[in-house]
Amino acid sequence: MTAERPAAKPMKSLDEALAQLLAYAARLDGVEQLATFDADGRVLAQDLVSHLHVPPQDNSSMDGYALRCADLTDPSRALPVSQRIPAGSAGTALAPQSVARIFTGAPIPAGADAVVMQEDCDVQADGSVRMTAQPKPGQWIRRAGEDVTRGAVVLAQGARLTPAELGLAASIGMDVLSVARRPRVALFSTGDELVMPGAVAPEHMPPGAIYNSNRFFLKALLKRLGCEVSDLGIVPDQREATIAALRGAAEQHDLILTSGGVSVGEEDHIKPAVQSLGHLDLWQIAIKPGKPFAYGRVADAHFIGLPGNPVSSFVTFLLLVRPFLLKLQGVTQLAPTPMTVRADFSWPRADKRREFLRVRRNPNGGLDLFANQSSGVLTSAVWGDGLVDTPPGATITPGDVVRFIPFSELLA
Ligand code: AMP
Ligand code: MG
Numbered sequence: 001m002t003a004e005r006p007a008a009k010p011m012k013s014l015d016e017a018l019a020q021l022l023a024y025a026a027r028l029d030g031v032e033q034l035a036t037f038d039a040d041g042r043v044l045a046q047d048l049v050s051h052l053h054v055p056p057q058d059n060s061s062m063d064g065y066a067l068r069c070a071d072l073t074d075p076s077r078a079l080p081v082s083q084r085i086p087a088g089s090a091g092t093a094l095a096p097q098s099v100a101r102i103f104t105g106a107p108i109p110a111g112a113d114a115v116v117m118q119e120d121c122d123v124q125a126d127g128s129v130r131m132t133a134q135p136k137p138g139q140w141i142r143r144a145g146e147d148v149t150r151g152a153v154v155l156a157q158g159a160r161l162t163p164a165e166l167g168l169a170a171s172i173g174m175d176v177l178s179v180a181r182r183p184r185v186a187l188f189s190t191g192d193e194l195v196m197p198g199a200v201a202p203e204h205m206p207p208g209a210i211y212n213s214n215r216f217f218l219k220a221l222l223k224r225l226g227c228e229v230s231d232l233g234i235v236p237d238q239r240e241a242t243i244a245a246l247r248g249a250a251e252q253h254d255l256i257l258t259s260g261g262v263s264v265g266e267e268d269h270i271k272p273a274v275q276s277l278g279h280l281d282l283w284q285i286a287i288k289p290g291k292p293f294a295y296g297r298v299a300d301a302h303f304i305g306l307p308g309n310p311v312s313s314f315v316t317f318l319l320l321v322r323p324f325l326l327k328l329q330g331v332t333q334l335a336p337t338p339m340t341v342r343a344d345f346s347w348p349r350a351d352k353r354r355e356f357l358r359v360r361r362n363p364n365g366g367l368d369l370f371a372n373q374s375s376g377v378l379t380s381a382v383w384g385d386g387l388v389d390t391p392p393g394a395t396i397t398p399g400d401v402v403r404f405i406p407f408s409e410l411l412a
Helices: 014-024 163-173 214-224 241-250 272-276 310-328 379-383 406-412
Strands: 033-035 062-067 081-085 099-102 113-115 121-123 128-132 152-156 174-180 184-189 228-234 255-259 278-286 292-298 301-306 339-343 354-361 366-369 385-388 399-408
Touching: 014 292, 014 310, 062 128, 152 163, 174 406, 184 214, 184 241, 214 228, 214 255, 214 310, 228 241, 241 255, 241 272, 241 292, 241 301, 255 310, 272 278, 272 292, 272 301, 278 301, 292 310, 310 354, 310 379, 310 406, 354 379, 385 406, 399 406
Parallel strands: 081 099, 184 228, 184 255, 255 301, 339 366
Antiparallel strands: 033 174, 062 099, 062 113, 121 128, 278 292, 292 301, 339 399, 354 366, 354 385, 385 399
């Protein structure tokens, strides 16, 4: 048995593995024209250049009166109202020694240099207006172009579109956006022990069987990253059928993603099947959870094999597959933004691998640790709201400041 075991390869650091993986992630061909309304979560495939200022003109940020400050040499003097400018109309140049009734969003008339809010005005019986406070030039005026200037790139190619980006695109008049096409991903599970929920009732589960949980979170994760997912079920347990399934999947997908069956020395059909159709590298990545990981090619499609243990599968997806899929879509910002937070727990056992501990923020501004950090305990990922990135060989004592990556960063 020992003779069959491949020689142990040196472990790769996560950074090394990620760099290598991203080098394979060439941007997908093809863009889609999509209504701005439908583009949430997609990736911009063009720079968006504004052809106008936003706001287009100086305008009032208050309901009140527009005036020329220099006209108010005697603040006790009332000025007549020479025009009325509601939002949506343009008004005319301000007549000397007068004020313009103005409303929020309405353009400032030429010649006016301040707005006095109506709360600071006394309207006299004859309709003229007296200011109760001396205005300062520029007050309550929103300047043309203070949000966006004409000619500016408001969003760059590779930006991920979230609700705020959609609003900004609309503010410069874009009703249709050019976005990267969705990566097409074929998802397979491996493992004879796996049973689909619904196929067998919990009380009738045969000995040794477990429910396929990876398939559910992987599909959901892929969808959140904008992928079109074909769930192709469990890989058939014979070589020829596996080859046929992979070959078929490669024709219509950009990525074939599997979970399970990538541990060193494991007997499974995926490995020889992928090798016969392209190539496969089995990586040992120095992270915990999640050591085994495979990258390969099946014809023109990428192949990624995740470990089977649910937490390993979940974490390696977030750390490696997520940036890979974003890069396929042309995203430029691939790394999550970590925070430094105080650990309210101890982690006395240093590991030679970089560890990603499942933790949760507590109301005191610190982090608590989930008690069971086993790679099979998916409850840790539900209880936790993020990961502590612990360098190799490090221990943690309460009060230490650690690197925290919230799941909200990774699941967005
Ligand atoms: P493997 O990577 O195939 O050696 O699997 C490692 C562990 O993960 C084993 O205990 C498997 O039963 C479990 N496992 C593999 N795939 C899944 C899955 N899709 N859902 C839940 N557990 C799994
Ligand atoms: Mg297995």
